[in-house]
Amino acid sequence: xxxxxxxxxxxxxxxxxxxxxxxxxxxxxxxxxxxxxxxxxxxxxxxxxxxxxxxxxxxxxxxxxxxxxxxxxxxxxxxxxxxxxxxxxxxxxxxxxxxxxxxxxxxxxxxxxxxxxxxxxxxxxxxxxxxxxxxxxxxxxxxxxxxxxxxxxxxxxxxxxxxxxxxxxxxxxxxxxxxxxxxxxxxxxxxxxxxxxxxxxxxxxxxxxxxxxxxxxxxxxxxxxxxxxxxxxxxxxxxxxxxxxxxxxxxxxxxxxxxxxxxxxxxxxxxxxxxxxxxxxxxxxxxxxxxxxxxxxxxxxxxxxxxxxxxxxxxxxxxxxxxxxxxxxxxxxxxxxxxxxxxxxxxxxxxxxxxxxxxxxxxxxxxxxxxxxxxxxxxxxxxxxxxxxxxxxxxxxxxxxxxxxxxxxxxxxxxxxxxxxxxxxxxxxxxxxxxxxxxxxxxxxxxxxxxxxxxxxxxxxxxxxxxxxxxxxxxxxxxxxxxxxxxxxxxxxxxxxxxxxxxxxxxxxxxxxxxxxxxxxxxxxxxxxxxxxxxxxxxxxxxxxxxxxxxxxxx
Amino acid sequence: xxxxxxxxxxxxxxxxxxxxxxxxxxxxxxxxxxxxxxxxxxxxxxxxxxxxxxxxxxxxxxxxxxxxxxxxx
Numbered sequence: 001x002x003x004x005x006x007x008x009x010x011x012x013x014x015x016x017x018x019x020x021x022x023x024x025x026x027x028x029x030x031x032x033x034x035x036x037x038x039x040x041x042x043x044x045x046x047x048x049x050x051x052x053x054x055x056x057x058x059x060x061x062x063x064x065x066x067x068x069x070x071x072x073x074x075x076x077x078x079x080x081x082x083x084x085x086x087x088x089x090x091x092x093x094x095x096x097x098x099x100x101x102x103x104x105x106x107x108x109x110x111x112x113x114x115x116x117x118x119x120x121x122x123x124x125x126x127x128x129x130x131x132x133x134x135x136x137x138x139x140x141x142x143x144x145x146x147x148x149x150x151x152x153x154x155x156x157x158x159x160x161x162x163x164x165x166x167x168x169x170x171x172x173x174x175x176x177x178x179x180x181x182x183x184x185x186x187x188x189x190x191x192x193x194x195x196x197x198x199x200x201x202x203x204x205x206x207x208x209x210x211x212x213x214x215x216x217x218x219x220x221x222x223x224x225x226x227x228x229x230x231x232x233x234x235x236x237x238x239x240x241x242x243x244x245x246x247x248x249x250x251x252x253x254x255x256x257x258x259x260x261x262x263x264x265x266x267x268x269x270x271x272x273x274x275x276x277x278x279x280x281x282x283x284x285x286x287x288x289x290x291x292x293x294x295x296x297x298x299x300x301x302x303x304x305x306x307x308x309x310x311x312x313x314x315x316x317x318x319x320x321x322x323x324x325x326x327x328x329x330x331x332x333x334x335x336x337x338x339x340x341x342x343x344x345x346x347x348x349x350x351x352x353x354x355x356x357x358x359x360x361x362x363x364x365x366x367x368x369x370x371x372x373x374x375x376x377x378x379x380x381x382x383x384x385x386x387x388x389x390x391x392x393x394x395x396x397x398x399x400x401x402x403x404x405x406x407x408x409x410x411x412x413x414x415x416x417x418x419x420x421x422x423x424x425x426x427x428x429x430x431x432x433x434x435x436x437x438x439x440x441x442x443x444x445x446x447x448x449x450x451x452x453x454x455x456x457x458x459x460x461x462x463x464x465x466x467x468x469x470x471x472x473x474x475x476x477x478x479x480x481x482x483x484x485x486x487x488x489x490x491x492x493x494x495x496x497x498x499x500x501x502x503x504x505x506x507x508x509x510x511x512x513x514x515x516x517x518x519x520x521x522x523x524x525x526x527x528x529x530x531x532x533x534x535x536x537x538x539x540x541x542x543x544x545x546x547x548x549x550x551x552x553x554x555x
Numbered sequence: 556x557x558x559x560x561x562x563x564x565x566x567x568x569x570x571x572x573x574x575x576x577x578x579x580x581x582x583x584x585x586x587x588x589x590x591x592x593x594x595x596x597x598x599x600x601x602x603x604x605x606x607x608x609x610x611x612x613x614x615x616x617x618x619x620x621x622x623x624x625x626x627x628x
Contacts (some may be wrong), residue, residue, distance in 0.1 A: 201602060210566065
């Protein structure tokens with residue numbers, strides 16, 4: 001045997017009770033689960049640890065990162081062995097050379113991936129989906145089940161017209177052919193967006209598609225048994241229910257699985273999420289396959305004024321200053337009496353939010369005394385109000401003052417826990433690799449076990465593992481993964497049930513072009529095996545193994 | 556199925572006026588349009604398209620969902 005894991009507490013992904021046993025792996029696949037008499041070239045003693053299938057993260061935006069980091073760090077160290085990039089209508093292929101900067105702009109606006117990261121981290125040596133897949137396969141540690149984005153299909157076929165109008169019948173046919181080509185090259189499905197804006201604050205191309213165009217593309221998905229992912233107007237419950245109905249109709253008509261994300265718990269309106277889930281159940285009992293994705297972590301947003309922040313997206317003057325400004329013009333706006341007055345006036349009715357903001361990081365010695373305090377406290381010390389203190393600190397720090405808005409919602413453990421456990425809910429929506437300057441999108445799986453299994457007993461460890469392994473594989477039609485079973489591909493995560501967690505969030509410079517992002521280290525994940533090879537150990541870090549594969553859907 | 560709020564998918568050329576005329580049972584056009592806009596603030600409050608855009612002045616997108624009745628009680 002190449003590898004034998006001994007004496008582990010096996011949680012096999014099926015939801016059945018755990019049991020003590022061994023796992024034998026040969027040629028990248030599991031060959032025996034139970035008592036293994038054979039010895040392995042490599043042996044791992046998992047005594048006292050959980051041995052589970054590798055976790056599957058169904059909603060990520062690691063597309064760009066995969067071009068310079070085939071491990072999608074730090075996803076693997078959190079136990080994730082398969083990721084789904086290309087969500088929300090945005091993938092990096094198919095993409096004609098003329099449209100590269102347009103797509104970079106959209107990625108920058110929607111996913112906060114810096115322009116410089118693309119300039120310095122990306123060699124643009126592909127156009128088609130097949131070429132892109134070939135490109136990332138060269139250095140892949142993690143498994144990738146890539147979606148193809150509706151907006152990029154439109155951009156390829158319609159060019160700039162994709163940002164202005166519906167498609168002609170001929171263009172729709174061309175998109176259908178292109179989608180088929182992408183699915184044949186390994187795309188696991190199609191993603192679309194009903195909500196996102198591009199870098200000019202105009203709707204992304206997929207939002208100019210009418211229902212007939214989406215229906216035509218879903219007909220192709222139906223022929224290939226592939227999934228449709230949609231990001232919807234999650235802030236409005238009535239629209240969410242209407243989108244559930246729309247996806248249900250598509251699902252029944254074309255016999256495809258659909259998923260919408262994200263679905264949040266609004267602390268002021270539990271009835272909203274209850275109504276959405278009730279509708280999902282009704283539609284699924286009527287023959288549809290609609291899977292809302294729910295994230296485990298509460299909503300936190302960090303920001304500086306040097307980059308546009310989601311927190312300001314509904315404050316038009318603020319957002320325009322951040323989106324279209326340079327550091328110099330932003331600081332000039334803050335210093336200019338008239339502009340500052342206008343900004344303060346626009347945001348003053350949200351004073352409660354500004355008062356709760358925590359100053360998390362500054363660069364000057366003088367302001368270190370305020371780090372960890374909220375803006376209400378700092379404002380009192382300085383004899384002003386929270387909004388003005390936020391502006392003053394930003395000026396004093398040359399915009400390098402970091403603020404944290406914590407616990408903005410989705411943080412009622414009892415409600416979120418019941419939702420995560422719901423049989424019609426998929427655990428997902430981590431957004432891994434996106435919003436890198438607003439919050440850490442890594443560690444949601446550790447948080448699932450620490451918060452909802454260990455602390456709050458919302459579900460058993462077997463249920464939690466099933467939710468993020470075999471359930472996800474089934475929904476996405478991912479073959480031979482998600483279970484510890486003879487014949488399955490050996491993607492395995494070994495962790496300590498008493499310790500597994502997400503570590504604290506911190507700011508790190510590890511993005512090409514001297515870029516930064518917020519990340520979290522893992523806690524309690526001991527070993528991660530991908531395709532039968534050890535990809536990560538807690539003691540030794542990442543190995544040189546490159547067994548990641550492109551994971552297409554089951555035919 | 557439980558009753559949910561009635562909605563439509565607009566056609567590519569739809570405007571507030573064309574939807575109001577087609578979907579709402581009223582002879583008062585201005586009132587119908589105002590109702591439609593108030594039921595669909597997610598579209599009505601959208602930043603306007605640039606003046607040189609083919610949809611300048613019309614915030615409705617073909618992928619939108621538009622409600623044609625007020626929120627259910």
